Amino acid sequence: MKAAMEYVAALPAEALHTFTRSVFEKVGIAPAHAADGADVLLWASRRGVDTHGVRNLKLIYLRLLEEGLLNPKATFSVEHETLVSATVNGGGGLGLAAASWAMRLAMDKAEQSGMAFVTMRNSFHLGAAGYYPAMALERDMIGLCLTGRFNPQGTQIGVPPTFGSMPMFSTNPIAIAFPTDKEAPWVLDMATSLAPYNRVVLYRENGLPVPPQWGLTDDGQPTPDAQLMHKMWPLGGDRAHGGHKGYGLSMMVATMCTVLSGGWDDGHDGDEAAFNGYKQSGDSHFFGAIRIDAFRPVDGFKRGMDAMIQALHAAPKEEGQDRIYVAGEIEHETEQQRVRDGIPLTAVTVADLKEVSEKYGVKLEI
């Protein structure tokens, strides 16, 4: 096994953006949605979040399209709304575009009302959850995104509840962003599991061992083998290490996304019987936007964020450590470097992109 990720090429972010957008258009996705999709994937790739970047173009989105699960012609619709809320239907379309639309809806409502939340059912994988709260930063808002699934009959790979032996939750992430003044924007984007499952897959496809503390085999044994790690630990791990809190956060995410949107019965209050069958189509999400000046002037808030971050930077370090980071900081620095030097690609991703390029007749120079 290799010891670290190996990259075989690097491409300019702009070239990859154009390629991704063009491929999405080629498979029938509307230009505006294709552009949103490319924005989300490249945001992750630029920031070093390779688990959620262009690597997933073939692996997730084109696969869902080819399997006929994802409707390229989807439109997104509001099923219920107030001045501060909306329950929306993703139309079974590209989650990257549906989620971008829903986050804009939340921000537009917040612009008028001070804050707004949008819960969305019938969507698909939305990419890096952190992208959506980060959209709120330039509008001087706090942004929020949750995305989650609950599988009552279990799922092959996922997070079991504390004391349970069957994976039932996805790795249901929480993402929140706060604007700053001079410091890098504060962007927390965390699975409520110890590690996101996409990272296990990334390690697997690159022949890397997985840290065994991340999860267990079907038989409940720790394993460094990504092929066998099916039960992901919630944040905290077992009960003695606080895993019931990670499980609690995961269930909170599932509730705000699926129960609140009706994404879990899909009858959306029209079909009483559906609850017994727990029908669930696609993925469900939750978005929030909060105007900072609903509470205090924006400048003071941003200076406060900077002050907190600077105090953390200046604090004494653990032995062997020379920096204290805050959420989003490593990704911010990676972004500056990758915008300059290009997005590094593994051999697996290069092969995938070449295959996509040929299959859909969209040129990409690697």
Place this chain on the structure above:
Amino acid sequence: MKAAMEYVAALPAEALHTFTRSVFEKVGIAPAHAADGADVLLWASRRGVDTHGVRNLKLIYLRLLEEGLLNPKATFSVEHETLVSATVNGGGGLGLAAASWAMRLAMDKAEQSGMAFVTMRNSFHLGAAGYYPAMALERDMIGLCLTGRFNPQGTQIGVPPTFGSMPMFSTNPIAIAFPTDKEAPWVLDMATSLAPYNRVVLYRENGLPVPPQWGLTDDGQPTPDAQLMHKMWPLGGDRAHGGHKGYGLSMMVATMCTVLSGGWDDGHDGDEAAFNGYKQSGDSHFFGAIRIDAFRPVDGFKRGMDAMIQALHAAPKEEGQDRIYVAGEIEHETEQQRVRDGIPLTAVTVADLKEVSEKYGVKLEI
């Protein structure tokens, strides 16, 4: 050392409520605030959350009053508000009453507007954070409470940032509640540290060893000695086990409570220079109330919660476990039992209550 908590008496919840309220009135707190304070402490005591129950009457609240830190005559005021938000000043008074007032303000605004958030500065310890979101349940709202501190110059006992050696955060809890139909209300109330510090203190005063995985000594060593455990781990523990996520959640809580409210400079945008000194008075909190029917009919939501809880109850168990719990369920069952059998008290708490009874001339039959 003992192996488990030992109780030497049990008192009816009503008697302890009357006593607590009367003592608060005796020290000069307004009757309405005293009643709120007793409500919060007894809610925790009834639910088995002894770390945050009547045990703290002398230990925290009367101590703060006697030290002159807490103003019994405090009034609470709105410094800025919109239809969906408020920034409020706790007046340096009893946090239990200030927080109850702020949560009511959030709910009253949400009643009108669909949802509302309130951030509060200049308050004190608010007891069990879960009490406030639970207030929202009977109004068919989702409730939220955060309370947190950030100490830029460090604090003797607290949570260091990942890779940092100095405790800087309190154990900054997150509490959220969802209403249910027939199942126990879902109430998550969790420190963003592996364990709440109050639990370390409770173990210490009862001569119990502390699980060494909860934290470290000043020198960074694991310890079962509650006297020496000063560095509490964030949820997750070290970096390899996801502790950066617990640290991220802790900083999120600190931001929503202190930076958003101005509780961290206390000049509240009036004093530019204050940021350099990081002036902080008392504690800061954050409350939220969200009407479920801003998204979907309440009945469908509650049935969905029941369905999710029932699916978790029915799921296969880990070896050696016979139940899967959801957040708030153990506390709900404890409440039913304690309402029937009384609140059990340790020898330390009995001695404290007797001392308070004599000192303030408020009768309590133990």
